[in-house]
Amino acid sequence: MSVTDLALARERRGALAAGGVAIAAALSVATLSIPGMGQSVHVGIDKGLHGVQTVAAMLAERSPGTRSVGELALLKHKRQLALHQRALPKIRGPYTPPTAYQALATPPVAVPLVPPPQAPLFATAAGGPPEVIPPVGGVPGGSFGPPAFSGIPSPGGGGGGAFTPPIITTVTPQVPVTPAAPVPEPASWTMMLLGFGVMGAALKRRSDVGYRPARD
């Protein structure tokens, strides 16, 4: 085969290739130009793809994945959630104050007292208004509610002066009103500070004795 033959053969091959490309292009144009042809091809592919996809695969495609074993303990906000979860089951009842304060909060109890054996102070035969002895040992501020029996004189009995109403007084329970101080007393403070001072002074004296400079 001479050089010219080779060149001719190359030319022929090139022409063939060019022809092939042209035919392919023409075919594709023809395919696209046929209305519905491209669609049907795509539909075929589409149906085929979805036809082989199982329902499990469809679900797996949209799933965020499986929850791993330690996943619940990984997040920072998880700690807050865990706190919240721990706190949730604790449903607390109504608040009950401590006993000392509870005693303070209870209203004074009205105790009917037996009238004294002596005659009433202002019992007159003329039938004056029966007197009521004012509450003995009542609350100075009166902040614990009204006394159980008001001292308003009744508007004059009908002459039966012998009757005296039972004397009712309010009795407040004797409660130690001095709760424990949250801070120490000034005396305690003074004592403690004095103790520290004494300790410091003692240490200073001792160190003065012990650590004398060497060149002295």
Next chain:
Amino acid sequence: MLAAACAVAVAITMIRPENNVAAARRPAAFVEASSGHRLFLNRAQLNQAIASGTLDRPVKSMLAVPVPLRFGDYAWDDSGVPAGSTWLRIDLRSQLISVFRGGHEIGTAVIVYGADGLPTPTGRFPILAKLKDHRSSTYDAPMPYTLRLTGDGVAIHASSVLWGAATHGCIGIPLPFAERLFAAAHVGDEVEIVSGAKAAR
């Protein structure tokens, strides 16, 4: 007609990558990609699904949700779905809930379920009660749109669906999804809770 519908399906399929990117960037919300796009199962798919235990009854179509849902995401499309019996399929393993009406899937969402120490029971449960504004007395917490499943308190209710979150045994779903589900579900509807595909029967 069918060809036109398929052409629309093709169009959606072709722009799927863009949908992926958009889905990855948007905040957790309703998934729009599925609207008007559902996949009808052929006989082979249905047989395979039933044989493998993925489904236990005939299903005609599934919502096409080609992107992985994130926590708090849901998809809902009941347009054109005729009335029918409703049933729910909950898969704890894939953390998904699917709502079916008349054999067509009309909604799906990511769920949170019971923690390891407080597992969600599996099996079939009828919806015992619907409680719209329920407040749990046990946990002193609001549980809107509750669908009660068992007598001892396991229910499907709205919850904050977050990665790494878990419940005390209930199924937690996003609030807007819960609202739609509450409207679609009825007392007596069947709920199937599975953990992965069941063994073939």
